[in-house]
Structure formats: C-alpha cells, structure tokens
Amino acid sequence: MEKLLLIIKREYLSRVKKKSFILATILTPLAIGIFFIVVGFVMTYQGEEHRNVAVIDATNILGDSLNLKEGKGLTFVKVPGPVGEYKEKEGFDAVLELPPITDLSSKDYRVNYYSSEGVMGIGIIEKIESDIERNIYTYKAGKYGFNQDSLNSLKTSVTLDRKKAKEDDEEVSTTASLIATGIGGAMGFIMYFAVFLYGMMVMRSVMEEKTNRIVEVMVSSVKPFHLMMGKIVGVGLVGLTQVAIWGILIPLILGASTLVFNIDPQAIQSANTQMSGVDMAEMSKMEKEVGLFIAELMNQNWLLIIPLFIVYFLGGYLMYSSLFAAVGSAMGDDAGESQSLTLPITLPVIMAFYIMFAVVQNPNSSLATWSSMVPFFSPIVMPARLAFEPAWWEIALSVAILIASVAFFVWLSGRIYRVGILMYGKKVTFKELGKWIFYRD
C-alpha cells in the first residue's frame, strides 16, 4: 500500500510539474478568454470608415425624422435631390435614393445606392436593407390604415406550459427540458473528453515505460498490478486537477475579460439577433427566459447529479484507462499496431458519444434505458440522462453493473498488463492477449 502511494505520487507529480502540463492548464482558459474577446470585438465591430450618405426620399417612406439607425460608420442626411446634384458633391460619399412605392402589394422594392467605392461590405448592405424593410413595414401599414399597436399584437409568442396530469405528478416547466438537455450534453461531452484524453495518457505512459525498459526494474520491486493502478490513479488525479483548474480559471478569465475589455455579452447577443432578424419584442421574451433558465438551473437536483456524475466519471475512467493500459502493455513502438489494438476501445467511446446525442433528444426511450445498462456506454450516456430524472432503479442497476464491470475489467487488464510489459518483439494479436489472461503468475 505504501508502495502504491509512492507510485501514485510520482505519476502525479511528474506530470503536474511538467512545463507542458502547466502551459496547457493555464493557456487553455486564456485561449478561451482571448477567443471570447476576439469574438466580442468582431461582433461589435463598427468599422473605422465613415460615410456621409445623402438620402433622397421623395415619397417620405422613411418619415420626416429619417428613421434610419446610425451605425457601421454611416451618417444619413436627408436631401431634397435630385440625384445628379449629390453624386459628386463635396461632403457626401454616397447617395441613397428611395423610389416611390406605387404598388403596395408588391413584395419587391429596389433602392438605388450611388457610390464610387468598389465592392461593398456585406454588413453595410444588410444594415441598410433591414432598416429600410422595417420602415416600409410601418409605411405600408400606414397606407393600409392599420393601427401600429394592433399590428404589434399580431405577433404572439407561444410557450408550452407543462401541467400536472394527476395530483401527485411533479411540477416541471418546459424550460427544465432545455436545461436538462444542456446539462446532459455538457456532462456527456466532458466524460467523452476525459476518457479519451486521460485514457490515452495512461496508454502512452505504459508504452513509454515498456520501450524504456524501466518496467523490469520496477516490477522487481513492486507488483505489476500496483504499478498499473498507481499510474491509473495518478493520471486520474492529474485529470481532476486539470479539470478543477479549468473549472475555476475559465469563468474567472471570461468574467475578467468582459470587465476589462468592457465587452457586454448582451452586445454579442444583440449583434447575433440583429443578424438573424429577431426584434425587440422577442428580446424581452428571451430575457424573461434567461430568468427562468437560472431559476431552473438552481432547481436541479444537484445533490443527486453531482455525486452520480463523479461515480460515472470514476467508473468510466477506471474501466477505459485500465483497458488502455492493457493495450499499451501489449504494444511495441509500432504505431500501426497500436491503431489496430486501440480501435476496439475507442469504438465504444465514440458510439457512446453518438448514443448520448440521441438520448438527450429522447431521454426516456428504450435506447436510453438499454444503453445505460451497457457498461461501455453508461459512463457517457447516463450522466447525460441524469438531469431528466430517470427512474431510481435504472440508476441503481446501471451503477451496479458499472461497478461490477470496473472490477472485472481492471482485473482483466491487470492480467494482460503483467504479461504484456515483459513481452518483447512479439506481434500481438487479440488471441494472444486472451491467452495472457490465463497465464499463471
């Protein structure tokens, strides 16, 4: 036991002290921060060019107050015309001419934009077009004699409100579904990422020890199983450390970058909505939803989700990383060989990842239930389902199967590992691996 602790300590410290680990752990949140700053900057970019645009609007479509929003370096000045007079006039860069609307039922309307510049930026085109579209809507409504307020009320936002069918049913809102999908997807993704990243790390390290020939020195002092477990636990702790640091640093850096660079997440949001053409009414609905969102987020049964997530995390990591260790022990330096041996392990992880997407859509389908019972899938699928509150017996059965499988696969991997690490120069097949399991010590 003391030796196992020594091995865990070395495996942990030798990785955590590495420059590459420190860089990856700190630079990843920084990179995410920089990404958001850049995105924020780009999304709110106005352009430093300035254009004075003369607007000729004979039929007063835009109204007297010239209902055009400034932005993207555009300044609009209403002029009486004619066009020719302003085309080359000092102080104006372009002329915008709105022809009269003769047929109110026409859905096609062309605006002339006279300018000497070459190819125009898409942002400016879209801005002017959408501004004018908005004005024409009001203009046509006025011509038809519609009341603006009643027009606004035509747009209705619909929310599905889930009510109890029986008295003892649980009270849940539809926002809960949204939240559950989000949490589920995020958890499944973290699991997938962790299994691959840290499982592969275990495998590479086992291969390195074998090709390095340190392993024979090691096993003359400690049992191969202890060496394997020490590595798996050590790397697992490295993973937890990294994830924990990221969990703290990423929100911190994101928070700091919004403060320092004065980037308003709402600005990014509104820049997005502007492009997709969502108007203010819907914005306020979204704001309401954000409130609901946070309320629902707090409402989740975190006391159940977090411990179970940790159970599945540990189970999935232990099972897959021990299998990776077994495969690593059987491999030489041959990269092609490693491909064919790791495929049977990576395949279920990838399958589980796809199943997870399907399951988040239909959390109570039979696919969801059954894949939660398969130990290769459950560490990725079940965390994704947790927020959908699966039946307790499903969780219990799934955890029981997982724990039994972890015990079995760790044992199995230990059997293969103890033979594999001392076997050199042999082309290894799965049949061979199978034989190793039954070798006597």
Place this chain on the structure above:
Amino acid sequence: MNILDVNNVHKQYSNHKAVNGVTFSVPAGCIFGLLGPNGAGKTSLIRIITGITQADEGTVSLDGGQLDHRHPSKIGYMPEERGLYKQMKVGEHLIYLARLKGMSKADAEKELAYWLDKFGISDWRKKKVQELSKGMQQKIQFISTVIHKPRLLILDEPFSGLDPINANLIQEEIFELKSKGTSIILSTHRMEQVEEICEYMVMINQGENVLNGSVKEVKEQFKEHLFRIRFKGELPNYHHEGIQIIEQKANEMTIKVTDDQYSNQYLGKLIEHGVFIDSFEEILPTVNEIFIKVVEDSKTTA
C-alpha cells in the same frame, strides 16, 4: 550457508518449457556465475528468483526462507534490458527506486549521498537522466540496484555497453560489495569474466542445469589431462606408457596423459635424458571451451 536455494524449478509458458527442473545453490558471500546460451531460460529463472513471476513447480528460498513479499528489499536486480525514467532528476529517481524497495526517506537520502560521492558525481543530482550520456546512465542504474543494500545482487550482463574504464569501476564495486558480505549472481555471455570474477557457477541449457559447482571443480571435471612442456634440448626418442604427444614444436609440446601420475614419470624421464625444462603446466579448459562443448553436445544429443 546458502543465500539462495533453487530447487527443481519448472516454468511453462504457453507452448514452451522455459525452465525445466533447475536446481542449484548460491553460497553466501560469493560471486556466482549464471551461464547459458541465448534462450536457455536464464531470464525466466532470474524473474522467478526476483519474484517477478512464480515457478509452476519447485521452490526458491532466500536466506533459508521461502520467497515472500518482504524479499524485494533483500534483492537488487539489474536486468539486461534496463532503463530509467528519462524525465526524472537523478537524485529523485534514485530515492524513488530506493523507497520502492522499502527504504525510509532519510536512509535513502543518506545512501544516495554516499554513492554519488563514491562515484564522484554529486553534481549530477539535480540533472535529468536524459541529459546524461549512456555510460553515466549505467552508473546511475548500478547505484539504483545497490542503494538499498541488498543481500543478494543479480546482475544481468552488467558490463554490456560500458567502456573499459567504467566496466572496471563496476567490477571493483562488485568485489567491494562481495567483501562486505553481499552475494552476487552474475549472468553473462563473457566467459573470461566468469573465469576472472566468479567462484561458483551454474550453466543452464534448454531450461535445465547442465553444470553446477565451483569454477575450479567444473574445470577439473572437464579437464582433458593435457600438459604443456616448454623445454630446451633434444627429446629422447622414446615412447612412454600412457603418454600421447598431441602437438610438438621446437621448444614446446603438448601431451595427453591417461593417468596424472604418468606426467610426473615422463617429466622424470625427460630430465634424466638431459632435457632442460623451462616450464611444465597443466592445461585446464577455459569456461568458454566448456560452455561451447556442453552446448554443442546437447545439440547433437537432442
């Protein structure tokens, strides 16, 4: 008193018998040669002795007791294929290996300082293993094998890859450890080293021990009763009973006797005849010759 008793050990791998009934004992405080051609089962046997694997049959006892979980601390093993963690610092690495052998941190530090000082490499302590040359790494590897003061040291080809100076250094260390009471098993292909260093030996071939005993005994066992005589003067034209002249040159001849007492008689005759004797010596087979003979013989019988 024997430090190690190997008794009728068998080890079977899926389709070949690696060790097939090997029996030998290593007397305490000696240097013991473990010989055998490639694939004879030496490594399998060493792995059983070091507890890396277990024998299917037979017993191994260390210091009079059956192998158990305490024994790694009593054995120091330097495998033929050896290596170190390249990223670790020399000092950290040696302390890590020492502690895995059950040493306390303080003891490990003390021994580390002793050995680094002994080899004059104290300033390597903070260097990473990968920064060292191969020869330097071998020294570190040797220290890692002996740092926990093992009772039994098993060295598999300890001189391979070493330059003559370092090989000599390691050889001296082996002698010094022996003088302090450590028993040493040396597995090697270099027979002249066995002759030079080892007192006892066992030879393994095809999983069986074919020779066992002190180096002297084994040589006696394989001697062909050959004598070399260097002389001046004319040889008598005379045939002595039980003497066969194998080779004759101007001042030297090799004779084979059927009985050792004839050599003395023959020598007397020569002196009587007025031949001046420069030297008279028995030609004992070298371990190398014995090795080749045994291996060749087993091939023809097999």
